Amino acid sequence: MTDQQRIAIVIEDEPDIRELLVQVLGQGGFTVHAAGNGLDGVALVERHRPLVTTLDVSMPGIDGFEAAKRIRAISDTYLIMLTARGDEIDTLMGLEAGADDYMLKPFRPRELRARIDAMLRRRARDAAVAPAPNGSPRPEGAADAGTAASPVTTTPDAAAAPAPAPSDERPARPxxxxxxxxxxxxxxxxxxxxxxxxxxxxxxxxxxxxxxxxxxxxxxxxxxxxxxxxxxxxxxxxxxxxxxxxxxxxxxxxxxxxxxxxxxxxxxxxxxxxxxxxxxxxxxxxxxxxxxxxxxxxxxxxxxxxxxxx
Missing domain, CATH: 1.10.10.10 (Winged helix-like DNA-binding domain superfamily/Winged helix DNA-binding domain)
Structure with missing residues (x-):
């Protein structure tokens, strides 16, 4: 497994929740680095290139939405926003800022692990079926080592968000x-x-x-x-x-x-x-x-x- 696949970043200003997230991700086999504010969290993402990042919305300094935009500009980390704000507009803003998933507090640790495990299974499956760089099919079992995840029995709903209005039209191509x-x-x-x-x-x-x-x-x-x-x-x-x-x-x-x-x-x-x-x-x-x-x-x-x- 590469360094990126072993690393997770937790960006959370509440110490108790931050410690819980560190423990949950650590039990999932990640090396975890934590920050208590958005600026420090963005710096950790840039330094460690994590596979997974959890991000609180309400934080001192820059909020989670701004932190998400800065993270997305420098990283393709799997970004999960955690917040007590359940309004649809907040969910929409989080996803538009670049989050891959959006969970409400109080969250269930098993649900968080389930979503991360599902993402890891998808990456392992894609790596197994994708062609090798020389164009020949990848041999069976050639997925990146360590991406296999523990079995998951259920996966609760993903974040809710209203359907946005259509974007501006692109000029027709010839x-x-x-x-x-x-x-x-x-x-x-x-x-x-x-x-x-x-x-x-x-x-x-x-x-x-x-x-x-x-x-x-x-x-x-x-x-x-x-x-x-x-x-x-x-x-x-x-x-x-x-x-x-x-x-x-x-x-x-x-x-x-x-x-x-x-x-x-x-x-x-x-x-x-x-x-x-x-x-x-x-x-x-x-x-x-x-x-x-x-x-x-x-x-x-x-x-x-x-x-x-x-």
Whole structure:
């Protein structure tokens, strides 16, 4: 396991809660560093490059929202915001600031561990199926050592957040530019198979100028690299691999939690609203309008899918 995978940062101004978080994460196999305010916490993230960071919202100095923005500018750490403020606007602000998850105090330590374990399972699974840098498939069991997590029986709701208003429209791309990448691997624009870039054997996926490489965790749009959060990257990856097959909000929420089957795990409105927020932020970074989508369509009452290649 790499240094990043062994390290967690706790940013919490209440000593009792801070000590509890240090204990919970330490029992999960992490080396934990703690800070009592946002500025010190951001400095710890920059210094130690943690895999997981917990962040309180109400703190002296800069609050959790500002700390989240500064952390997201320098790190892709799995960021969980903890707060006693349960208003939907606070949840929305937290997710828009770059948080991957949002939990209300008093939180249950087992729930926190469950969410972290689900994230670790997802990373291990992705590493096992992603192509190796030379383009050949990874051998079975080649996931990063130490990413396997303990079994989890239940995973409670993710943070709730209202669906934001559509972002500003992105100017339409010229038809000839869209047509350049229109054909799928078998010529069928409704194919559900992910399409690799022609002539590229490194596992790239592409759709209308968006290119994503799962193993390198890299996304570009028209040749320019995009700065996505972990959850935004996961959602885009899921949609690119599904293409025209519709993915429901419940399906996407479970995938973000590292689970697979809607019938086996509970998905509440909070989980679905969190997906809406992450999708809205992803669209904003792409410069896409939800009402006139270039890349991601909303299938009203069902979920999301990629737009047709043509």
């Amino acid at each position: 038809a000839e530019a869209r047509a350049a990448g229109a054909a799928t691997a078998d010529g069928d624009p409704t194919s559900t198979r992910p399409r690799s870039v022609p002539g590229d054997d490194d596992g790239w996926l592409e759709h209308r100028g968006i290119r994503l490489q799962p193993d390198m965790h890299l996304v570009t749009l028209d040749g320019e690299e995009l700065d996505l959060t972990r959850s935004e990257f996961e959602l885009l990856h899921l949609l690119l691999t599904s293409r025209r097959r519709v993915r429901s909000k419940a399906d996407l929420a479970l995938a973000l939690r590292g689970e697979s089957y809607v019938t086996s795990y509970y998905v509440g409105d909070a989980d679905k609203r969190a997906v809406e927020v992450h999708l809205a932020n992803l669209r904003r970074k792409l410069g896409e309008s939800a009402t006139q989508p270039t890349w991601i369509e909303t299938v009203r009452g069902v979920g999301y899918r990629l737009t047709a290649d043509d």
